Amino acid sequence: MKSTASRLLHRRKGRKAQDAANAAVLLGIITAFIILYILFLPPDIRNDLLGESGSSIASGGSGSSGVGKLxxxxxxxxxxxxxxxAEDNYVHSIPSFYLSKTTNAQVLKEEPPITVRNGVFDKKNVVTTFRVQDLTTAQNVLLSFTATKRKGELTIKLNGREIFSSVVDEMNVPPITLDKSLLQPINELEFSVGSVGWQFWRTNEFLIQNLKITSDITDLTRQQANNVFSMSSIERYNLEKAFLKFIPDCRDAGTLHASINNIELYGGVPECSVLNVVEIPGNALEAGENNVVFKTDSGSYLIDRITVETTLRExxxxxxxxxxxxxxxxxxxxxxxxxxxxxxxxxxxxxxxxxxxxxxxxxxxxxxxxxxxxxxxxxxxxxxxxxxxxxxxxxxxxxxxxxxxxxx
Known part of the structure; x- marks a missing residue:
């Protein structure tokens, strides 16, 4: 009885030992599978799973995926x-020049002697032409002539408009002013003499000599001066302020005008022999060439020490x-x-x-x-x-x- 119980107890202990061994083998197999799974995971997931990102960066070893995240x-x-x-101020110098308004008498047309007549069987009118180059600069346009033979009433038309009709008593006819509103670049003067009326046996006749057309012409070439200076794109792009400076020596003071690129900066009688300073608006200046114009309506000037000075923004x-x-x-x-x-x-x-x-x-x-x-x-x-x-x-x-x- 005792021996039988002892054998049963021994068998139970052997089964427990065998069960423990089997469990250990199973655990080992599972652990091996887990290790293999981890080894075959992508490196970045494996590092996250094992919490190795910090240590791999510090060691510089196999944790390149952690570095990649950075x-x-x-x-x-x-x-x-x-x-x-390079500079924050620029000075553009312009040469000195003279300005003056000069007006001179000029002969626009001279004509050889002409004859006009009017009779029952003989009639002759004469047309002559003359040119005015610039109507804006022509003033006091005059027609002058002498009449050595004068019989009848002389009529003169300018571009189809009658400007003179009269009996001439003297050889030296007073100059006739040609209305400027009637003038054109190319003009016609027509000379004719009046009819003899019932006196059919007579002939009215004029012999016109020393015929001249004269005018007072203003020389604008000395009344205006054009100058050019250049400005770089950097200077223009960074422009803060600009000034035009000049000293006028007044020979005969009149109205003086100054402009840049067709924008008027100054108009008036300047202070003579002192530095005049005029601020230039920013929109008046351009990158590249800039045109500076001085002109006078009357008077005479020497414009000296002319500069355009600019200050650039910081x-x-x-x-x-x-x-x-x-x-x-x-x-x-x-x-x-x-x-x-x-x-x-x-x-x-x-x-x-x-x-x-x-x-x-x-x-x-x-x-x-x-x-x-x-x-x-x-x-x-x-x-x-x-x-x-x-x-x-x-x-x-x-x-x-x-x-x-x-x-x-």
Whole structure:
């Protein structure tokens, strides 16, 4: 009885031991499958599952996927045109010149002797033409002649309009003023003599000699002076103020006018022998050639020490900012990541020159090509806000500016 109980107890202990061994084998198989599953997971998921992202960045070992998460575009800008101004004031000098209004008598037409007659069987009218080059400068246009033979009533028409009709008693006829409103660039004068009426056996006749048409002509070439100066696009684009300065030496003071590009700046009698200063509105000036005109309606001047002086506005600093986290900074210091600065310019085959400053650390740019790439040293960077300043040494047409954090 006792031995039988002992055998039963022994069998139960053996079954328990066997069950424990089987459970251990099953647990080992499950553990092996879990390890294999983890090993075949993508690296970034495996690192997240095991919580190894921080340690892999610090060690620089197999945790490249964690570094990849820190890659970023830290800065992207489209700056456009960045001007370089060597001077903040410019002086454009204009040569001195004389202005005067001069009027001289000129002969517009001289005619050889002409004869006009009117009889029953013989009638003759005479037409002569003359030219007026510039009606605006012609004043006091006169017709003068002598009549050595004068019989009947003389009629004179200007461009079809009667301007004289009278019996002439003296050989020296007083000058006849030609109405300026009737004048044209090309004019006709018609001479005729009146009818004999019932006295059919007679003939009225005039012999006209020394016929002249004269006029007082104003010489505008000395009344106006045109001068040109050039302004660069940089000066015009950054213009703040501009002034026209001149000293008039008045020989015979009259009204003086000054204009730039057909915009009148001054009109009046100037202060003589002292510096006259006139402010120029910004819209009067243009990049390239600018036309300065002085003219006088009357009087005579020597215009001296003429300048156009400009003041340019102060250019603002060209500064951009980007942020860097502690992990990103650590990755650059461990040489897992690098910060690349890229500038893309307009491809104009012109020299691009500038000073570039990252957190006060200086480097330079000088090239003709359209693309500039520079790796920013890790020791120039800092956690938090970083500043990037561009100091142009030539005018830059900067299309894009990028700072990117990328794996080496």
């Amino acid at each position: 890659e970023a575009t830290l800065l992207h800008e489209n700056p456009g045109r960045l001007d370089f101004i 250019l603002p600093s060209i500064v951009y900012f980007f942020e860097l986290s502690a992990d990103q900074l650590e990755a650059t210091q461990n040489h897992n990541l690098t910060a690349n600065m890229t500038m893309q310019f307009v491809d104009d085959d012109k020299e691009k020159s500038a000073g570039v400053y990252v957190n006060g650390h200086a480097t330079s740019l000088r090239q003709y090509g359209p693309t500039y790439v520079r790796s920013i040293p890790p020791e120039w960077l800092r956690e938090g806000t970083n500043d990037l300043r561009i100091d142009p040494k030539s005018t830059l047409l900067l299309v894009t500016l990028d700072v990117e954090l990328r794996r080496r």
